[in-house]
Structures are given as structure tokens and as C-alpha cells.
Amino acid sequence: MGLRVGICGTGSFAQCFIPLIKAHPLVSKVVLCDLVPEKLQKASEEYGIPHTCPSLDKLVQMDVDAVALFTQNDRHAPQAVQALKAGKHVYSAVPSAITMAELTDLVRTVESTGMIYMIGETSYYYPCAIYCRDRFRKGDFGYAIYGEGEYFHDYSHGMEQVARSRFGDQWMRHVTMPPFFYPTHSVSMITGVTGAYAVKVCGMGVKHQVQPGEIDFTKVPDRIYPNDFWNEIMLCQMSDGSTARFIEARRIGYCHRPGSVGMSLYGSEGSFEQQIAPPDQAKGQWTAHHCVWSGKSPGSIQDVTDLLDCRSPDPKEAQAIAVAAKTGLGPEAFTSMSKVHPVQRLPREFVGLRNGHEGSHQFLVHDFITACVDRIHPPNNVWQAARYLAPGLIAHESAMRGGVLMDVPDFGAGSGV
């Protein structure tokens, strides 16, 4: 019998994942679950999934082997713990938790139940991360010296609409959630590449200079998060002796799509640098980044921008040919993949299906389903999830205390790395 998966939350992000989970050849049944009956019915009809359930409380009592959480980001840890304790494997959209206490409870619950937990960290399968991970493992970087990861998402780029849709008439109370309660897109860019994690952190924050006509959310009387920082920055001492700087910015003049997540990594032998750049319209290029590899000599410098370009294959394009060669399929193969994506790992059932976040969605779904079936912890397991999240939670505390250097608790690597 295949894996039976309950998808909890049929809101906006889940739309990208429902078809993939349903199409995976190792999945035999999908149950959709949402508190809002209209959303549930719409998704059920749209994706042809007859099995539905009105709440997570009910879902964990059903005959499903795994639960995939696409609920609001302040609910994930308690919901994951509830599902794990009910004997379900758990996939969670980021972030895993919003406090260290929640995170600790989550890790301990995975350890005590022996169930699979996976964080759906999209940055892990961004082409730049795959490219750097491969070259780091081959030794091309030497040892790591300094890394940078950033996630720039300005408030004007849909954040208010998202808050309104996620939290209804309570939306204003949620808006000042500290950016470092959601640090995983930037931190994973380095930790997911080198395997090193932050052991000490110094955090600082930048307040927003409220402009005429704007709402000053720091004045919302019953706001949930007493935080005034819209942009947060941390400097880390990493476990391998290197250093890293991460930024989560929510008030920043910067193009959001597709340039919002970026990284650079400098090693003793080689380095990778990524910068925003205008897409080359003539080449039909989608990427908004310029990427360069450099060793120590002028001849080693390489423009690797094309390697990282994600798009739907076009028969005339070299990128499509490279993807096709890996899969053995024609160039109509997988959607939105770069040349560096290891598409040969993916089930053929994903061909032609929607992908997202620079090719990452299909890999995340495949990792989770195979991890549950094989009962082997996936790369983005709970211990790794903690290493993506804890530095941000501690850095926010550091920022609130004027930037004091603080230790970052670590839960080890578990049995999955």
C-alpha cells in the first residue's frame, strides 16, 4: 500500500503542492483538510480529491500515514507535535516554530516518537545552493571562510495582502512578527551548503521610518509581537570556524521576484558571488541574478549565471537539452528546472506539473514521500530545521539586547545527516 497523506491547509501555498503530492507514485491516497469549508470544497473539486476533513484534530485521527502542514506560520510547531504524537510523519512549511521552547519540543517529539519530520525549505533546492553544495563537497571552495545569505521581501510586495488573507480582521496584530522568526530562507543558504551551523550570534535590527500616509504598525495597541524591527541582520560564528552574515529584510527597495533570496560563499580555494542583475531579455533569461565563480587566478573567474537559470524547457535552449539528457525524456520534461537540478531523481509523474521557488517544490515533495516510505530522515530533517531557525530566534533576542553576542543552542545532527 502506498503512503496516505493528509494535507492540512488548502490556502495559497498549498495550491503548489497538492498536485505534486497527489501525483507522486508512492502516494496512494490524499486527504484535504481545512478549517474553512469553502476553501476545502474548492480544492477538492479543483484537484479531484474526494476525501476531505474539517480540522487537523480530525485529520490526526484518520487513517493517514503523514500530514503536510501548509497552515499559518505561527502554528506549525504545536500542529507538528500534535501530528507526530498521533503517529503521523510530518512535512511542514517554514518556519518550524516561532520560539525556542516550541522548537525544543518539536525536536524532542521527533526523537521520542521516531517519526519522520521534514521542513519544506525551498532555498535548499535553489540552483545556487545546489551548485555551491556540489562544489563544496568536491572541495572546490577549500574550507569556508565567510558566507552571506539574504531574503529581501519588501512590505509593498504583497505582504499586507498575505497578512489580510492569513489572519482576517486580526491581520494588523500579526504584522510586526520579527523577521528573524522566519530566518530559514537566508540561513539555509549557507548551512544547507557547507553543513556548518551558527554557534554564536550577534543580531541587530533596523526600524522603519514611517512615511506620510503609512500605518505605523508599532502603534497597534494589541499587537502580538512587541517588535519594532523590520529588517534584521546577524553576524555568526559558525561551527566550522567560518563566519556568516544573514539578512532578513521586510522594508527594502529591492526587486522581489525572482531576486529575493541570494547567497555568496568565500572559501580558502574558491568563491561564489551572487548579485542582482537585470535579466537578459534577448536570451529570454528569467534569473535576476548575476553569478560568478572565482578561484585564485584571473583565468579561474567564470560567469555561471546561465547555470542557475530556471525556466520551462524550450527545445532550442541548451538548458532544456541538459535537462532532457539527464531524464532521458524529451525537452518537454520537468518545469522550471535549471541545469544543475538533479531531475533524474524525480518521478516521471511530475513531468509537466507546476513547479515553484526555482525548481524546489518537486524535490521537497519527493524527498518527503521517499523519506516516509523508506523511513530514512531526509536532508531537511528536524535537526537541520533547528539549525536553520535557532540562529534567527537567538539573533532577535540579541538585537533586542543591543547586539550582545549570544550562544546558539544546538540539538545535534540526529540520525539523519
Ligand SMILES: NC(=O)c1ccc[n+]([C@@H]2O[C@H](COP(=O)([O-])OP(=O)(O)OC[C@H]3O[C@@H](n4cnc5c(N)ncnc54)[C@H](O)[C@@H]3O)[C@@H](O)[C@H]2O)c1
Ligand atoms: N518559500 C516558502 O517556503 C513559502 C512561501 C509561501 C508560504 N510559505 C509558508 O506556507 C504557509 C502557508 O501559507 P499560505 O499563504 O498558504 O497561508 P494561508 O493562510 O493561505 O493558508 C493556511 C490555511 O491553513 C488552514 N488551517 C490553519 N489551521 C488549521 C487547522 N488546525 N486545521 C485545518 N486547517 C487549518 C487555514 O484555514 C488556511 O486556509 C505559511 O506558513 C508560510 O510561511 C512558505
